[in-house]
Amino acid sequence: MILLLLLGIHTASAVLAPCIELNDGNTIPVVALGTGRGTAKEGESIDEVRNAVLWAIEAGYRHIDTAAIYGDEPQVGQGIADAIAKGIVTREQLFVTTKLWNDKHARHQVVPALRESLTNLGLDYVDLYLIHFPVALKSDGSADNIDYLETWQGMEEARDLGLARSIGVSNFNTTQISRLVDHCRIRPVINEVEVNPSNTQEPLVSHCQQLGIGIMAYSPFGFLVSRNRPDAPPPRYDDPTLVAIAQKYGKSTGQIVLRYLIERGLIPIPKSTNRKRIAENINLFDFDLTAEEIYTIGQFNKNVRVIEIPDWQDYPNYPF
Numbered sequence: 001m002i003l004l005l006l007l008g009i010h011t012a013s014a015v016l017a018p019c020i021e022l023n024d025g026n027t028i029p030v031v032a033l034g035t036g037r038g039t040a041k042e043g044e045s046i047d048e049v050r051n052a053v054l055w056a057i058e059a060g061y062r063h064i065d066t067a068a069i070y071g072d073e074p075q076v077g078q079g080i081a082d083a084i085a086k087g088i089v090t091r092e093q094l095f096v097t098t099k100l101w102n103d104k105h106a107r108h109q110v111v112p113a114l115r116e117s118l119t120n121l122g123l124d125y126v127d128l129y130l131i132h133f134p135v136a137l138k139s140d141g142s143a144d145n146i147d148y149l150e151t152w153q154g155m156e157e158a159r160d161l162g163l164a165r166s167i168g169v170s171n172f173n174t175t176q177i178s179r180l181v182d183h184c185r186i187r188p189v190i191n192e193v194e195v196n197p198s199n200t201q202e203p204l205v206s207h208c209q210q211l212g213i214g215i216m217a218y219s220p221f222g223f224l225v226s227r228n229r230p231d232a233p234p235p236r237y238d239d240p241t242l243v244a245i246a247q248k249y250g251k252s253t254g255q256i257v258l259r260y261l262i263e264r265g266l267i268p269i270p271k272s273t274n275r276k277r278i279a280e281n282i283n284l285f286d287f288d289l290t291a292e293e294i295y296t297i298g299q300f301n302k303n304v305r306v307i308e309i310p311d312w313q314d315y316p317n318y319p320f
């Protein structure tokens, strides 16, 4: 079951996020640094990920989220190595998540794909390995017809080998989660999905939580930040409702949205390569939102996704 340890720990220079317990007994910090580069600005080099990871660990982050498809596992690994070399953390104090890409879904491809990620990261194991999408692709990007139940058997092998301490999924819908739980030997610990004020995902979140499966919330800022979408629904960063709540606690609207996700028992994954915003995004543990404020933020929901992949919508196992 998921056990929430309520208090974050503040030291002079760092804020440590509390941990929750996963259904396999391992624990996971409730804030992760996002390193996916979907929002990278023009001119933002991939090398900035290395500094971002180091700055995050200095600020107190102990959980880093990456993926084979981001192409930044070497930079993540270098940032981790820098932090360890500086004596800020040991490997055991960190929680590293990476993900299997869609073109390696055959059972026999999973462990070699994870070994390649480990080589890129310069690590012996990851704390969490996720199937990135339930959709399988051929190497040319066209649809493949591999059942994610087969892929999951490869994931179970990766855990048996100790290459991944915990295993889970990403972008699985309620039907896919139920089918996986009904047929697996090892239950997934996490489903990493999009959750933010415009896409609150109550049914999927409560379904997973009832099954003892935690939720990592990607794109946590939703449309608060620019997504270059003319149809973007509210709220934006300067939304008056969010600004009023933020002023009450002396926080930014971004911090209010991240705290809203934590109050729901979720693990937000804010991405930033800016040192000040990285520190801001983990400074979330000296206030609580009221039940009414959590309800109010939930009322922004429009079920509108930041991440949609229309090219795959006719492919087997498309989840959205």
Ligand SMILES: NC(=O)c1ccc[n+]([C@@H]2O[C@H](COP(=O)([O-])OP(=O)(O)OC[C@H]3O[C@@H](n4cnc5c(N)ncnc54)[C@H](OP(=O)(O)O)[C@@H]3O)[C@@H](O)[C@H]2O)c1
Pocket: 033, 034, 035, 036, 037, 038, 039, 040, 065, 066, 132, 170, 171, 192, 193, 217, 218, 219, 220, 221, 222, 225, 252, 254, 255, 269, 270, 271, 272, 273, 274, 277, 278, 280, 281, 307
């Ligand atoms: N599993 C999946 O399929 C999946 C899909 C999408 C994302 N993810 C993961 O989730 C992470 C986050 O999602 P995301 O990258 O879509 O979006 P996000 O974290 O919601 O937003 C990132 C954007 O917000 C800006 N930002 C960060 N902190 C801010 C603050 N305090 N105030 C104002 N602006 C701020 C960042 O700019 P600066 O960098 O300049 O601060 C960046 O432009 C990804 O990096 C990835 O690790 C996973």
